[in-house]
Amino acid sequence: MTELAWIDLALTSARPQAMGALLRYFRNLDLAEEAFQEACLRALKTWPDKGPPRDPAAWLIFVGRNSGIDQVRKRAKHQPLPPEEVLSDLEDTESDLVDRLDGAHYRDDILRLLFVCCHPDLPATQQIALALRIVSGLSVRQIAKAFLVSEAAMEQRITRAKAKVAAAGIPFETPDAVARAERLGVVAAMIYLVFNEGYSAGMPEKADTPFCAEAIRLARLLLKLFPSEPEIMGLTALILIQHSRLDARFDKDGQIVLLEDQDRTLWDRALIDEALVLIDKAIRHRTPGAFQIQAAIAALHARAATAAETDWLQIDLLYQTLERLQPSPVVRLNRAVAVSKREGPEAALALIEPLAEKLNGYFYFHGLRGGLLKQLGRYREAHEAFDRAIALATTSAEAAHIRQHLDSLQREMASAEK
Amino acid sequence: MLYAVLCYDDENEVNAWSKDLDDRVMADLGAVNQRYAEAGKLGPVARLMPTTAAVTVRKGATDDIIMDGPFAETKEQFLGFFVLDVETLEEAITFARELSAVNPANGTYEVRPLQFFNPGVPIT
Numbered sequence: 001m002t003e004l005a006w007i008d009l010a011l012t013s014a015r016p017q018a019m020g021a022l023l024r025y026f027r028n029l030d031l032a033e034e035a036f037q038e039a040c041l042r043a044l045k046t047w048p049d050k051g052p053p054r055d056p057a058a059w060l061i062f063v064g065r066n067s068g069i070d071q072v073r074k075r076a077k078h079q080p081l082p083p084e085e086v087l088s089d090l091e092d093t094e095s096d097l098v099d100r101l102d103g104a105h106y107r108d109d110i111l112r113l114l115f116v117c118c119h120p121d122l123p124a125t126q127q128i129a130l131a132l133r134i135v136s137g138l139s140v141r142q143i144a145k146a147f148l149v150s151e152a153a154m155e156q157r158i159t160r161a162k163a164k165v166a167a168a169g170i171p172f173e174t175p176d177a178v179a180r181a182e183r184l185g186v187v188a189a190m191i192y193l194v195f196n197e198g199y200s201a202g203m204p205e206k207a208d209t210p211f212c213a214e215a216i217r218l219a220r221l222l223l224k225l226f227p228s229e230p231e232i233m234g235l236t237a238l239i240l241i242q243h244s245r246l247d248a249r250f251d252k253d254g255q256i257v258l259l260e261d262q263d264r265t266l267w268d269r270a271l272i273d274e275a276l277v278l279i280d281k282a283i284r285h286r287t288p289g290a291f292q293i294q295a296a297i298a299a300l301h302a303r304a305a306t307a308a309e310t311d312w313l314q315i316d317l318l319y320q321t322l323e324r325l326q327p328s329p330v331v332r333l334n335r336a337v338a339v340s341k342r343e344g345p346e347a348a349l350a351l352i353e354p355l356a357e358k359l360n361g362y363f364y365f366h367g368l369r370g371g372l373l374k375q376l377g378r379y380r381e382a383h384e385a386f387d388r389a390i391a392l393a394t395t396s397a398e399a400a401h402i403r404q405h406l407d408s409l410q411r412e413m414a415s416a417e418k
Numbered sequence: 419m420l421y422a423v424l425c426y427d428d429e430n431e432v433n434a435w436s437k438d439l440d441d442r443v444m445a446d447l448g449a450v451n452q453r454y455a456e457a458g459k460l461g462p463v464a465r466l467m468p469t470t471a472a473v474t475v476r477k478g479a480t481d482d483i484i485m486d487g488p489f490a491e492t493k494e495q496f497l498g499f500f501v502l503d504v505e506t507l508e509e510a511i512t513f514a515r516e517l518s519a520v521n522p523a524n525g526t527y528e529v530r531p532l533q534f535f536n537p538g539v540p541i542t
Contacts, residue, residue: 277471
């Protein structure tokens, strides 16, 4: 590994801890970010000569805090002095700092940093953008590209999100158990959004979107902070299994390969095994939740050596449980796939027809509906559904996949007419 | 003399490795292993899963306490390990509890799944 690559890695992995601590000191996101940037610049200057510090996060916090204080003092010469509470813990000595890093501060700092990004006033896309910028340290360009907007628009979106967070006030009180559970749920949902943003990006864009790996890193980090939360185990297991199929999900030409057609030897067994252990751990708590159930469904696919061996009965039952816990048309749509395998396309179609209004703008609804209609020989209707799906496709791989369906539909229609 | 060589590192940093980098490191380590295996000197090699996959079995006043997460105290030292091949986490926990039951010391058993295992060559 080159020196620069090593330093980059150390800065990336220390970022959540260092940013979390700097946010606690400065109580201001911009100031914390500037201080961290400054510390990173100094790390790039001094680490190559002096070698790596024993604890990179502690080094970055110490240097970042000092440079941040300098900044505040410089500005104070031009502006009225900021109120005392703008800064906190200024009396810390270095040894004191090291003590703190070993303690529970890490956990509270990182958690606060994640929670701040999930402020309820922020729409989901801004939460994702803010978390990837602030916690993960992705560039605005990388984030903008994944969201298919210009860099300037994304910059503006992030600036607005930060302003909203600042105006709302950053919560520095320690949450009680109920508030903490609520916040954990919100953070978990945000991490899953980050993952899905990367997962749905499609092959051509895949190489440039580190969102999935980033989501896994954040989920593991959260699980380390809250080792006994079964839903965080479920979340981590779910995205590990989904990510394990990365190499099998697209063919050489970048076309989508459906789960049932994937080469299962390409699945990453190490990720699947880790997920299965996490599910075992979660089950011990006997408090089921949406992420655990979705992880269990993904695990049933992962355990089947071939598509034909898939336990569709269990999957159907798990989807029914999920529907009770979290009723949603998308959950029903997924359940319909299991129903079509067990009872045939007619039963599945009956299950999803009532969703037509709610899911009219949803690509997968029309894709699945078209597939079921095709199986039933209702070609004209299938054609219409596939046309609708193509119109709603957001990636070229999605559109190409539906086009394949249309081609095979044409062939079936032609042979039916003979 | 048989030696165990234990690997310690910052897990957060290893978790931040890209898959390519991880694969490369494993290949490089594998090449060193290979030389020693060919000389008949290398026994089992294992890489553990992240600590988030661990549970810890500890003696309680009335019953064993099973906690999520790795063994985290620094007062005790790492004394030995077992490699077990079972289907479920429950079986692994049961094994750890049996060990704990016959061990007069108040030690702790961490149950951590293996991510990578190479049985190596027979050594004496």
